[in-house]
Amino acid sequence: MSPVPSTSQLRVAVVGAGPAGIYAADILSKADVDASIDLFERLPAPYGLVRYGVAPDHPRIKGIILALYKVLQRGDIRLLGNVDYGTDLTAADLREHYDAVIFSTGAIRDADLNIPGVDLPGSYGAADFVSWYDGHPDVSRTWPLEATEVAVLGAGNVALDVARILAKHPEDLMVTEIPENVEEGLRANPVTDVHLFGRRGPAQAKFTPLELRELGQVPDVDVVVYPEDFDFDEGSEQAIRASNQTKQVVKTLTDWTLRDPAEMTASRRVHLHFLHSPAEVLGTDRVTGLRTERTELAGDGSVRGTGRFEDFEVQAVYRAVGYFGSPLPGVPYDAVAGVIPNDGGRIIGDDGRAVPGMYATGWIKRGPIGLIGSTKSDAAETIRNLLEEFADGRRTASERDPDAILRKLEADGVPFTTWHGWELLDTYERALGEQAGRDRVKVVSREEMTQISRADREHAEQPSGS
Ligand SMILES: Cc1cc2nc3c(=O)[nH]c(=O)nc-3n(C[C@H](O)[C@H](O)[C@H](O)COP(=O)(O)OP(=O)(O)OC[C@H]3O[C@@H](n4cnc5c(N)ncnc54)[C@H](O)[C@@H]3O)c2cc1C
Ligand SMILES: NC(=O)c1ccc[n+]([C@@H]2O[C@H](COP(=O)([O-])OP(=O)(O)OC[C@H]3O[C@@H](n4cnc5c(N)ncnc54)[C@H](OP(=O)(O)O)[C@@H]3O)[C@@H](O)[C@H]2O)c1
Incomplete structure (x- = not known):
């Protein structure tokens, strides 16, 4: 009573x-x-x-x-x-x-990203994918893991999670809490290359140091970075001086630029690209690629477009540009x-x-x-x-x-x-x-x-x- x-x-x-x-x-x-x-x-x-x-x-x-x-x-x-x-x-x-x-x-839900092609089949919101692999009751039980090359947009911790889960071999995930349907889905994942794109520079990435370092420890997955993506303006230098976290993230990323390519023998790769802003998801019936615009730092840590575009062949795009x-x-x-x-x-x-x-x-x-x-x-x-x-x-x-x-x-x-x-x-x-x-x-x-x-x-x- x-x-x-x-x-x-x-x-x-x-x-x-x-x-x-x-x-x-x-x-x-x-x-x-x-x-x-x-x-x-x-x-x-x-x-x-x-x-x-x-x-x-x-x-x-x-x-x-x-x-x-x-x-x-x-x-x-x-x-x-x-x-x-x-x-x-x-x-x-x-x-x-x-x-x-x-x-x-x-x-x-995912924040909107208004670029052409974003609604093509094969273009997904990170929030939906996360809900799937975490067994949320309100999303579909199946997920189409068919792409060998994948783009992940955004340079935050959710993008890191999505890139890592996509790249990790299923046997390294089976010890976790994932539901049975997710286990089945991941076993069929044919991915070889995951490309993550940050629209600003390495000092503006929103990764936390621990989560970034973790990516470097995933078995049989190499992290690939590109020296031409490493640029630091006055805003970047200030950010590194002001935040120990930023300093650690930049150090981890920079250390990866020094790795000998001959040592990279893993069967799967996560490529971290910076200064690439997503411009268009390519394809007619479904995703066949991603077009990015090369950006440059403006001095204060913000970026501007350069008018130079680059196309990447991918069969799936995951948007991890924030929740809403x-x-x-x-x-x-x-x-x-x-x-x-x-x-x-x-x-x-x-x-x-x-x-x-x-x-x-x-x-x-x-x-x-x-x-x-x-x-x-x-x-x-x-x-x-x-x-x-x-x-x-x-x-x-x-x-x-x-x-x-x-x-x-x-x-x-x-x-x-x-x-x-x-x-x-x-x-x-x-x-x-x-x-x-x-x-x-x-x-x-x-x-x-x-x-x-x-x-x-x-x-x-x-x-x-x-
Ligand atoms: C993919 C992802 C991974 C993350 N990983 C980490 C991590 O490893 N470590 C870390 O520290 N932080 C992590 N975070 C951040 C962390 O999850 C958030 O800081 C935190 O969950 C926010 O808490 P919240 O209670 O405001 O929202 P939520 O955790 O979203 O909780 C909101 C709750 O409200 C309920 N709700 C919504 N609408 C209604 C309604 N109409 N009626 C009744 N109930 C409703 C929802 O079902 C939900 O249970 C992660 C975030 C994301 C997106
Ligand atoms: N393991 C963990 O601890 C963990 C895991 C997941 C999430 N979290 C936390 O959860 C919170 C949310 O994470 P999040 O990753 O969703 O958000 P976030 O940290 O805000 O990162 C969002 C990323 O998307 C980019 N972005 C936004 N709009 C864009 C656009 N139009 N085009 C291209 N890129 C765009 C942002 O770039 P700009 O910086 O240029 O805007 C940023 O790199 C964070 O606090 C995060 O730390 C923690």
């Missing part, structure tokens, strides 16, 4: 159970206020891009999963999975049941930046004023840049401002019974899942992994995930955690 609904308790909904949402809920739960917190997630599994973005061959990230797991396992934050804000829940529902709402819905946040019904949206307009996490309405009780955190607050750790400081700022708004004890939700939202979801036929449901799925995936000699094998189908999570409805219909 739930306790008698409280009139003083602060009722908060967090929408999106990625790291930003979990950190925000955690910080709020530890604040000096009596709060009841519901964490809504559209997928039956929590953790956002930590589960569905981080590359499967990055197991060190498991430490972060463990930290997030411990937060939710405490039981004072109620996870309600398989609930999509916008479909299963509206802004009016949230206003009725909660005093405050924090949107932490991240960014799921999507609009949410009933929530202000900045369509240029792909974020929710906000001031320190307070959502700003069309009239330029803070909307009472509405907050944002994580990538949907500040754009799709930054590591998981940065969502923590982000959440701290948002929660500070939220607590300030409600410090006077004002409470606005008309429905104050924490179980009323469960009754509503059930009445609406929403097959929501809970933390207990996630534990069932987690155990199931680990057992699948054990059979295969791996830590985990992910279940991919949403129906199957939901069925496993809801197998035990007695627990699934848990009362409020508060």
